[in-house]
Amino acid sequence: MQPLSHLESFVKSAESGSFSAAARHMGLTPAAVSKNVARLEDGLGVRLFQRSTRRLALTEGGQRLLAQISEPLGTLADAVAHAAEADGQPAGTLKVSMGLAFGRAYLVPLLDEFLQRYPAIQPDWRFENRQVDLIGEGFDAGIGGGLNLNPDMVARTLGQIHLVVVAAPALLRGRRAPRHPADLARWDGIARRTIRTGRVQVTTLRNKAGDVAPAELRPRIVFDDPEAMCQAAMMGLGMAVLPMPFAQPWLARGDLVRVLPGWWADSGPTSLYYPSKKLLPARTRVFVDFIVEQFAQRGFAQRVRGD
Incomplete structure (x- = not known):
């Protein structure tokens, strides 16, 4: 029978597409992972990867093996993690991906209470504005919006995010405030370029009467x-269309004010997502329950609506 380290090196390399990425996940060197895979190939008498300088590609035999062992190996790893938890308490490294500003504003303030409840868990949080491949990159959970999840993922909605038009009070002083989205064309704006497409975003606003109109500020x-858009808006450099999670703290302090308060746009939910597993590690399960509980208690879903 092949050693589990050889099988795990193969699966992680296949999922991530490189020995280097698998090595980072496993805490090994790329050379050690490559050697484990080579030994597995020698033992099976089957070539599992077509190797190139850019990426690994599974052979037909590698595809068959991955389909057969990936899920059982994950179940075995979860069972070992459960057995290793100290005194029945959730333990181990909790690897979570979250947005930079969102994580700092809404997740870091919860850390103290979380660690008091679960002192044997060590948070390893990555602050980055992208949707990660949880399974391929070895994450326990992720938090973000605009998600495109596969069937192996579970998503728990934390709040439906609305976009609103904001400005610094000084920018509006002595001037007639816009009364309809069409009026925005006369005002300087701080536009947003989406990371995913590289295009400048044009937001369509709506009101409770069902009217819709584009928010076309002068870029x-x-x-x-x-x-950064929040900071520039507070400096009076222009109006901005912002997600409520970023604008709300400054609106509450009066550093920003709503423009067209009867208008907003729906940006979709912000969700906590994690792998769908029969044996979900206890550290992930308690983290999910804790975040959902805390966001509900703090009224996050209500505070990020613009209607």
Whole structure:
């Protein structure tokens, strides 16, 4: 029978597409992972990868083996993790991906209470504005919006995110505030370039009467980060269309004010997502329950609506 380390090296390399990525996940060197896979190939008498300088590609035999062992190996790893938890308490490294500004504003403040409840868990959080491949990159969970999830994922909605038009009070002082989205064309704007497409975003606003209209500000600045847009808006450099999670703290303090308060746009949900497993590690399960509980208690879903 092949050693589990050889099988795990093969599966992680296949899922991530490289020995280097698999090595980072397993805490080994790329050379060690490559050697494990080579030994597995020698033992089976089957070539599992077509190797190139850019990426690994599974052979037909590698595809068959991956389909046969990937799920059983994951179940075995989860069972070992359960057995290793100290005194029945959730333990181990909790690897979570989240957005930069969102994580700092909404997740980091919860850390103290989480660690008091679960002192044997070590958070390993990655702050990055992208949707990660949880399984391929070895994450326990991720938090974000605009998700495109596969059937192996579970998503728990934390709140439906709305976009609103905001400005610094000084920008509006002595001037007639816009009364309809069409009025925005006369104002300088801080536009947002979407990371996914590279295009400048044009938001369609709506009101409770069901009317819709584009928010077409005069582009003065273009950013790809909503936190930077908040800062520029507070400096009075222009109006901005911002997600409520970023705008809400500054609206509450009065550093920003709503423009066209009866209008908003729906940006979809922000969700906590994690792999769908029969044996979900206890550290992941308690993290999910804790975050859902805390966001509900703090009224996050209500605070990020613009209607």
